[in-house]
Amino acid sequence: xxxxxxxxxxxxxxxxxxxxxxxxxxxxxxxxxxxxxxxxxxxxxxxxxxxxxxxxxxxxxxxxxxxxxxxxxxxxxxxxxxxxxxxxxxxxxxxxxxxxxxxxxxxxxxxxxxxxxxxxxxxxxxxxxxxxxxxxxxxxxxxxxxxxxxxxxxxxxxxxxxxxxxxxxxxxxxxxxxxxxxxxxxxxxxxxxxxxxxxxxxxxxxxxxxxxxxxxxxxxxxxxxxxxxxxxxxxxxxxxxxxxxxxxxxxxxxxxxxxxxxxxxxxxxxxxxxxxxxxxxxxxxxxxxxxxxxxxxxxxxxxxxxxxxxxxxxxxxxxxxxxxxxxxxxxxxxxxxxxxxxxxxxxxxxxxxxx
Amino acid sequence: xxxxxxxxxxxxxxxxxxxxxxxxxxxxxxxxxxxxxxxxxxxxxxxxxxxxxxxxxxxxxxxxxxxxxxxxxxxxxxxxxxxxxxxxxxxxxxxxxxxxxxxxxxxxxxxxxxxxxxxxxxxxxxxxxxxxxxxxxxxxxxxxxxxxxxxxxxxxxxxxxxxxxxxxxxxxxxxxx
Numbered sequence: 001x002x003x004x005x006x007x008x009x010x011x012x013x014x015x016x017x018x019x020x021x022x023x024x025x026x027x028x029x030x031x032x033x034x035x036x037x038x039x040x041x042x043x044x045x046x047x048x049x050x051x052x053x054x055x056x057x058x059x060x061x062x063x064x065x066x067x068x069x070x071x072x073x074x075x076x077x078x079x080x081x082x083x084x085x086x087x088x089x090x091x092x093x094x095x096x097x098x099x100x101x102x103x104x105x106x107x108x109x110x111x112x113x114x115x116x117x118x119x120x121x122x123x124x125x126x127x128x129x130x131x132x133x134x135x136x137x138x139x140x141x142x143x144x145x146x147x148x149x150x151x152x153x154x155x156x157x158x159x160x161x162x163x164x165x166x167x168x169x170x171x172x173x174x175x176x177x178x179x180x181x182x183x184x185x186x187x188x189x190x191x192x193x194x195x196x197x198x199x200x201x202x203x204x205x206x207x208x209x210x211x212x213x214x215x216x217x218x219x220x221x222x223x224x225x226x227x228x229x230x231x232x233x234x235x236x237x238x239x240x241x242x243x244x245x246x247x248x249x250x251x252x253x254x255x256x257x258x259x260x261x262x263x264x265x266x267x268x269x270x271x272x273x274x275x276x277x278x279x280x281x282x283x284x285x286x287x288x289x290x291x292x293x294x295x296x297x298x299x300x301x302x303x304x305x306x307x308x309x310x311x312x313x314x315x316x317x318x319x320x321x322x323x324x325x326x327x328x329x330x331x332x333x334x335x336x337x338x339x340x341x342x343x344x345x346x347x348x349x350x351x352x353x354x355x
Numbered sequence: 356x357x358x359x360x361x362x363x364x365x366x367x368x369x370x371x372x373x374x375x376x377x378x379x380x381x382x383x384x385x386x387x388x389x390x391x392x393x394x395x396x397x398x399x400x401x402x403x404x405x406x407x408x409x410x411x412x413x414x415x416x417x418x419x420x421x422x423x424x425x426x427x428x429x430x431x432x433x434x435x436x437x438x439x440x441x442x443x444x445x446x447x448x449x450x451x452x453x454x455x456x457x458x459x460x461x462x463x464x465x466x467x468x469x470x471x472x473x474x475x476x477x478x479x480x481x482x483x484x485x486x487x488x489x490x491x492x493x494x495x496x497x498x499x500x501x502x503x504x505x506x507x508x509x510x511x512x513x514x515x516x517x518x519x520x521x522x523x524x525x526x527x528x529x530x531x532x
Contacts, residue, residue: 004382006382031394032394172391172417172418175391175392176390176392177375177391179387257416260414261416263415334395338420339420340420
């Protein structure tokens with residue numbers, strides 16, 4: 001057991017990146033995640049790393065592309081509007097098959113929107129965002145401890161699969177303080193990168209990294225290889241948490257900060273004799289379709305609760321595949337649903353289902 | 356046991372620091388804790404607040420809908436958070452900053468402490484936050500002053516550690532008040 005310290009979520013993401021061996025960070029400040037840059041500006045030079053405040057988000061993601069091509073663990077972070085700017089670079093990183101870690105501390109949109117927490121970038125993170133047939137691994141923590149563990153995991157998965165791994169938190173998680181223990185969670189091993197453009201050395205051949213390919217058959221071959229890789233990720237890397245699922249009357253599906261509100265709702269509902277289950281996807285991509293879908297056999301209905309106008313609900317419906325009704329409850333604009341609002345919604349749904 | 360505490364006041368009154376101290380002291384005593392600041396577009400002269408949860412169990416939502424305790428360091432905070440206090444909860448009000456008539460008209464249980472005035476007597480109004488924490492400890496016995504002292508060493512930067520004895524004096528005066 002290591003010592004527990006009380007730290008802010010954003011600071012923990014930064015500290016986790018250093019512990020994961022990140023040597024290069026490129027970013028551009030935006031609320032509510034600027035503390036990440038602040039922390040790394042001080043910490044990275046001390047370990048011989050590079051901190052650079054880029055001239056824009058677009059520059060920052062392309063600097064990650066460059067550093068990562070040289071085989072170095074690199075990260076950028078931003079919040080919603082800034083992540084939109086990075087999408088072109090993320091697509092290039094997918095096409096070039098290099099690892100990268102991108103952190104999105106989500107605020108509310110659309111447009112410049114507001115600085116309060118949101119989960120309205122779910123589609124962008126899990127369904128593309130940039131152009132082309134590609135996916136990012138997307139991990140969604142719900143506590144400061146998980147911010148540490150999943151940031152490290154993002155670096156390991158990015159290297160393992162040579163793709164972009166995104167940590168998707170929300171403004172509350174970035175700003176809140178909780179106890180965190182920097183325990184050894186998984187090997188932070190240096191994965192061999194024979195593809196890196198870091199000088200020929202004794203290799204005998206030069207490496208070339210690009211995402212341009214004008215030969216249709218070669219480009220199709222790349223796409224087939226990417227899809228095979230995504231199938232492999234889907235087979236190996238699904239993460240989720242189940243709370244009170246076995247005897248649940250209704251299954252609430254929720255991630256990040258909202259999933260913690262549901263944990264309180266479970267207690268309130270029990271006092272009323274209602275059994276509420278919580279299914280929390282931790283990997284938003286790959287999404288745990290089968291693991292969630294199997295609960296259709298025993299619950300009356302599903303309810304997706306999000307800080308959005310209804311995005312993850314689409315994946316809930318794909319999981320349930322028409323076997324039960326899927327409902328949605330969400331708030332936008334930076335508002336956060338209260339326990340009572342959600343419980344009222346659950347009561348309403350169960351009355352309807354029992355009729 | 357679980358305490359859900361909202362601490363609110365003007366920016367500069369040390370409401371966020373008071374919350375961090377409580378959370379840190381709770382963690383030192385082996386409790387589960389969370390601290391969530393208001394980080395919206397706050398204005399100078401407006402209210403800042405933080406939500407602190409100290410619990411024997413896992414902390415669910417870090418957002419407090421109904422508080423066990425609201426520490427209100429100014430009038431806007433009192434007006435905003437009085438209604439969020441549970442019926443069996445209470446308010447700790449800085450009566451140096453809130454009109455007595457307002458306090459008297461409240462239907463919620465409240466302890467009135469002239470924290471800012473008393474802090475001035477100790478040499479600096481910046482001690483008002485820790486003075487009021489002293490009252491919180493005296494009323495609830497939720498944490499020991501020793502844990503607050505340990506937390507001060509964690510929360511304050513080393514160059515301010517020389518202030519800890521006077522901070523502790525403010526805390527203890529608040530406890531006896």
